[in-house]
Amino acid sequence: MKIQEETIQQSYSNALKRKKYNSESSCCAPQTQSQSCCPPSTTSGLNEPVSFGCIYLKPILMDYIEQGMTVIDLGSGAGHDLMIAAELVGPNGKAIGVDFTDDMIREARENAQKNNHSNVTLVKANIRDIPLPDNSADVIISNCVINLALDKKQVFNEVFRLLKPGGIMIDADVIATKPLRREIRENSSLWCGCVGGALTKDEHKEILNKIGFTNISVKLGEKEEVQFEAPELIVESGIILAINPMSERMKYSCCNLTSKEVENLANPELPDELGIRILKTVGHPLRLKILRLLLNQQELCTCDLTSVFEEQQPIITKQLARLKEENLIIGRKITFSKEGLMESKLNGKWTAYRINPDKHEFLTHLLSPFISSPQKRAENRCDC
């Protein structure tokens, strides 16, 4: 038997009437009252709507929802979680409930009025095709609804489309401990009772991964045996969290660039790893001073540097070695003539260093903010 969406709508219309007027505790369809997936309503406050959810979501929502955010509740029912979201986003935020059952929409609207939540909007729509613009939500919540959807991939695609980059989906739902057999999937009462349409943890992860969500986690809650018709069947309630990544959605953002295009902004002649290594080499107090001095003085020997910086020779030699390793400076062996002038000698005792001519322009540019004006440099120049 094929599951019909009209049957789901009818069963929730009936469930609302039963719950409201008979104050029964089960959330689900008429046939599944005693084997329902869902806990008794968490209703406590005077104006708190009845809950048809499978998990009490308030503590989790408090962790993720902030003032001013836009939150969409998929399958908002009588508005239990929607009212919590409305309170958390405050007067500058928006809480939008989406449901395809007329009675639920009406009930949630009344509940918003009773609670004076003017930031609540209700949209009557199927959650596989929601008439709201891309990137409209900071957080999308849902409680015991997506298991009821006939095309879950399409619903999760909608979630991805509606979430802003970095936005999070908080989906409390019924999770099957193993893939469900066909006769269970095709049993209308089991489907409307939040069992027949349940996906496993792995099925959730696979779908969400394929769509492009990141940070996917499925945390399982309480196990519950569903006894009739399928004695071996076990379902659990669980929370599925997933984030719409920033990079994937850059193409929709204000700068209109894809992540590939952002990569293309890099200079192909200076790969990032090399650039980062050079910046790390330069970004050291003593090495920066040595480079600045060499840019000014053309060539200096280790002995000069040791005396200028008043450091011990091994310390200077170590920093020079690092600069040489990155090809920023080059050295030649020297001795000193009687007049004290540097002379190249392969077995010379000293090494004289200068900026690698290939890197001179690059280093002048890179270090220009750290170098005094040419006039000041000329004043300080040593012609010895």
Ligand SMILES: C[S@@+](CC[C@H](N)C(=O)[O-])C[C@H]1O[C@@H](n2cnc3c(N)ncnc32)[C@H](O)[C@@H]1O
């Ligand atoms: C088990 S109730 C949960 C209601 C609510 N989230 C709560 O926690 O009280 C399921 C709700 O999802 C709605 N629903 C089921 N499938 C839907 C669909 N494809 N599109 C929109 N709403 C749907 C039903 O009308 C019903 O209000």
